[in-house]
Amino acid sequence: MGDERFAVISGGGTGIGAATAQALAEDGFDVLIVGRREDVLARTAEKIGVQLGRPGAVTAAVADLADPEQVAALMVRIGDRPVDAVVNNAGGVLGGDTATLAGLADVWRVNLETNVLTAVLLTEALRPALRRPGGRVILFSSIAAQRGGGGPYSAAKAALHGWAYDLAAQLGPDGVTVNVVAPGYVADTEFFGDGMTAERHARLVTQTLVGRAGLPNDIAGAVRYLVSPGAGYVTGQVIGVNGGSVLGR
Numbered sequence: 382m383g384d385e386r387f388a389v390i391s392g393g394g395t396g397i398g399a400a401t402a403q404a405l406a407e408d409g410f411d412v413l414i415v416g417r418r419e420d421v422l423a424r425t426a427e428k429i430g431v432q433l434g435r436p437g438a439v440t441a442a443v444a445d446l447a448d449p450e451q452v453a454a455l456m457v458r459i460g461d462r463p464v465d466a467v468v469n470n471a472g473g474v475l476g477g478d479t480a481t482l483a484g485l486a487d488v489w490r491v492n493l494e495t496n497v498l499t500a501v502l503l504t505e506a507l508r509p510a511l512r513r514p515g516g517r518v519i520l521f522s523s524i525a526a527q528r529g530g531g532g533p534y535s536a537a538k539a540a541l542h543g544w545a546y547d548l549a550a551q552l553g554p555d556g557v558t559v560n561v562v563a564p565g566y567v568a569d570t571e572f573f574g575d576g577m578t579a580e581r582h583a584r585l586v587t588q589t590l591v592g593r594a595g596l597p598n599d600i601a602g603a604v605r606y607l608v609s610p611g612a613g614y615v616t617g618q619v620i621g622v623n624g625g626s627v628l629g630r
């Protein structure tokens with residue numbers, strides 16, 4: 382391990398997180414990807430290392446980031462290395478039976494845990510280690526926060542916006558930026574599970590102004606910019622990367 386910049390990417394084993402891990406590794410970062418599935422993480426880390434000819438550029442750690450004890454254990458593993466970028470990409474839509482109040486509470490709770498608590502616990506645990514000045518925090522929202530359509534998922538993602546504004550104010554004086562990336566429809570991820578059909582895909586593409594689905598690299602490009610030294614004057618922003626399906630707001 383040398384003087385490389387160090388990034389921690391949650392959900393980095395698949396989809397947007399894996400593309401972001403590759404992009405930041407290409408830019409010279411040492412990257413730690415975190416998720417719950419060891420085999421998925423290990424495959425992604427190895428693939429990127431081989432592609433870049435830099436084995437160990439990406440390493441993997443298993444943790445359910447909604448669990449405070451697992452986050453604490455992750456901090457022991459990371460040690461006292463300064464962290465240049467925390468990319469809170471883990472998230473997803475969780476369904477369930479909402480016919481009863483107990484079921485409704487479960488569905489809301491798991492969406493809030495997966496999309497908000499994972500980011501809050503990882504970011505707060507790493508807050509003391511953030512490089513000052515120069516550290517970067519990225520939160521992952523969605524067009525669902527901006528235009529609705531996702532019920533508890535929309536609400537959970539929108540919660541991150543308000544928190545990001547506070548965090549940006551708290552960390553700004555230390556030269557640390559905090560921004561939210563809000564993707565539109567991104568194919569080639571595990572996000573939709575087996576819920577994608579040709580009709581749904583076509584409808585989502587039609588909603589864009591550029592006439593195509595987003596790809597993980599489209600989102601990784603935005604993160605790559607936000608963590609770069611050149612983005613030091615960008616903070617407290619929600620950056621839409623959605624092909625124009627939601628216009629700037």
Ligand SMILES: NC(=O)c1ccc[n+]([C@@H]2O[C@H](COP(=O)([O-])OP(=O)(O)OC[C@H]3O[C@@H](n4cnc5c(N)ncnc54)[C@H](OP(=O)(O)O)[C@@H]3O)[C@@H](O)[C@H]2O)c1
Nearest residue numbers: 392395396397416417418445446471472523567570571572
């Ligand atoms: N794809 C889209 O169209 C789209 C649109 C808007 C926003 N987004 C957002 O973009 C982000 C990335 O999603 P994606 O599209 O790349 O989907 P994805 O392939 O399903 O990636 C989500 C990742 O999060 C990890 N994860 C979920 N819960 C976790 C937990 N409790 N602890 C640790 N890791 C956890 C998953 O890994 P494990 O299951 O192994 O833990 C998975 O690698 C998400 O925040 C998503 O909401 C996606």
